[in-house]
Amino acid sequence: MAAPSPQVVTPTAGDASEPRRPAPITAVPLRHPWRWVSGIIVGLVAASLALAFAQNPNIDWPTVGEYLFAPLTLQGLATTIFLTVAAMAIGLGGGIVVAIMRLSPNPVMRVVSGLFVWVFRGTPVLLQLIFWGFIGAFLPEIVLGIPFTSIEFWSVETSDLIPATIAALLALGLNEMAYASEIVRAGIQSVDHGQTEAAHSLGMTPGRTMRRIVLPQAMRVIVPPMGNEVITMLKTTALVSVIAGRDLMSNLQAAYAQNFKIIPLLIVAAIWYLALTSILAIPQAWLERRFGRGVAGARESAVSRVLRTWKGGKK
Numbered sequence: 001m002a003a004p005s006p007q008v009v010t011p012t013a014g015d016a017s018e019p020r021r022p023a024p025i026t027a028v029p030l031r032h033p034w035r036w037v038s039g040i041i042v043g044l045v046a047a048s049l050a051l052a053f054a055q056n057p058n059i060d061w062p063t064v065g066e067y068l069f070a071p072l073t074l075q076g077l078a079t080t081i082f083l084t085v086a087a088m089a090i091g092l093g094g095g096i097v098v099a100i101m102r103l104s105p106n107p108v109m110r111v112v113s114g115l116f117v118w119v120f121r122g123t124p125v126l127l128q129l130i131f132w133g134f135i136g137a138f139l140p141e142i143v144l145g146i147p148f149t150s151i152e153f154w155s156v157e158t159s160d161l162i163p164a165t166i167a168a169l170l171a172l173g174l175n176e177m178a179y180a181s182e183i184v185r186a187g188i189q190s191v192d193h194g195q196t197e198a199a200h201s202l203g204m205t206p207g208r209t210m211r212r213i214v215l216p217q218a219m220r221v222i223v224p225p226m227g228n229e230v231i232t233m234l235k236t237t238a239l240v241s242v243i244a245g246r247d248l249m250s251n252l253q254a255a256y257a258q259n260f261k262i263i264p265l266l267i268v269a270a271i272w273y274l275a276l277t278s279i280l281a282i283p284q285a286w287l288e289r290r291f292g293r294g295v296a297g298a299r300e301s302a303v304s305r306v307l308r309t310w311k312g313g314k315k
Contacts, residue, residue, distance in 0.1 A: 063264035067255065068271065076251035077272055083168055083247060084234045090173030091233075092226070095180025100210065102185055113181070120178035126239050128175055132167035133243030168237070168245040176233060183225045187218030219291040227284030231277050238269075248272060 053059070067073055101113035120128070131138075136159035145152035162170070191214050199209040241250040248269055256265040 058263060059267065060261060060264045063261050064267050064271075067252070067261075067265055067268045072251045072255060073248065073268060073272070076246060076248035079165065079246050080234070080237045080248045081276070083165070083172060083237045083240065083245070084230070086169055087172035087176055087237075088230055088233055090169070091176025091180045091229070094173070094177035095184050096215075098177060098181035099184035099188060102181065103188060117178045117181060120175050121182075125171065125175045125236060126242065128171040129168060129239055129243055132162065132171040133164060133245075135162060135167065164240075164243050164245045167243060168240040168247070172233065172236065172240075176229065179229060180226065183222055183229070184218070187220075187222035188214055190221045191217045219287075223284070223287045223291055227280070227287070230284070231280055234276055234280065235273060238273075 098113045098116060101109040102117070104110060136157070139158050142156055142158055142161060143152050144154040188210075195213055195217065196209055199213045200206075204212070237245075237247050238249040240247045241253050244250055252265045252269050256262045
């Protein structure tokens with residue numbers, strides 16, 4: 001008897017063996033109507049305030065335009081930029097030294113650095129500016145010679161050696177040194193101690209370990225607060241006007257003391273300070289992005305996104 005021939009079963013539409021594709025999902029975006037409402041309200045309030053500010057007749061916009069790029073303003077602006085850069089250089093360089101001293105196993109270095117931070121961080125920067133500005137009343141003459149004898153090699157009047165601009169630089173730089181040392185110390189302590197031990201096991205000296213291993217990793221913690229310190233230093237230079245340091249505020253104060261155009265000249269100062277702080281935000285964002293690479297959870301700032309988009313557009 002012949003074996004029955006095999007039958008080919010053709011799957012029907014209702015057969016369970018047929019693979020079924022899921023129906024397409026229609027994604028409906030979540031609506032946030034109150035966001036639009038609140039945004040419109042805030043926008044209207046901001047626009048009304050800006051319009052009221054711009055149309056205020058007491059502002060005297062012609063005077064603002066006259067003094068915005070006046071030689072008096074630009075000279076003060078150059079002094080402000082110089083004080084900011086030089087004071088931050090002193091503060092950052094000295095702050096690294098003071099931070100390392102505070103972390104040193106030598107008790108003398110720890111005590112001296114601790115006293116330095118205690119004095120300059122514990123007194124107002126305005127007080128320090130006035131002290132350095134009138135240091136000639138405290139120390140009329142600086143003498144170089146042999147102590148406890150009448151032999152003098154060199155002497156100079158303190159007021160001639162430390163004019164107002166140098167006094168402002170000393171006050172701002174030393175004050176910033178105390179704050180920068182704490183920021184640097186926090187950054188150094190954020191690096192795992194095993195990194196230092198591994199570097200020492202490879203024969204690296206403590207100084208080389210600090211320069212090549214610890215500080216580059218600590219920059220991720222140091223850069224954001226140090227960027228804020230730069231912006232704060234720029235605005236703190238306005239206090240130099242109390243000792244006539246010839247900065248931006250000093251020159252504008254001297255101008256409105258003669259013409260009594262106080263509000264317009266204050267607006268000129270505000271425009272320049274806002275412009276400079278906006279410019280300083282760009283390198284800060286670039287440094288944060290550079291030293292924050294590879295860190296989980298690191299957010300990209302708005303300025304960094306703009307820079308990345310601009311860089312991609314150039315390519």
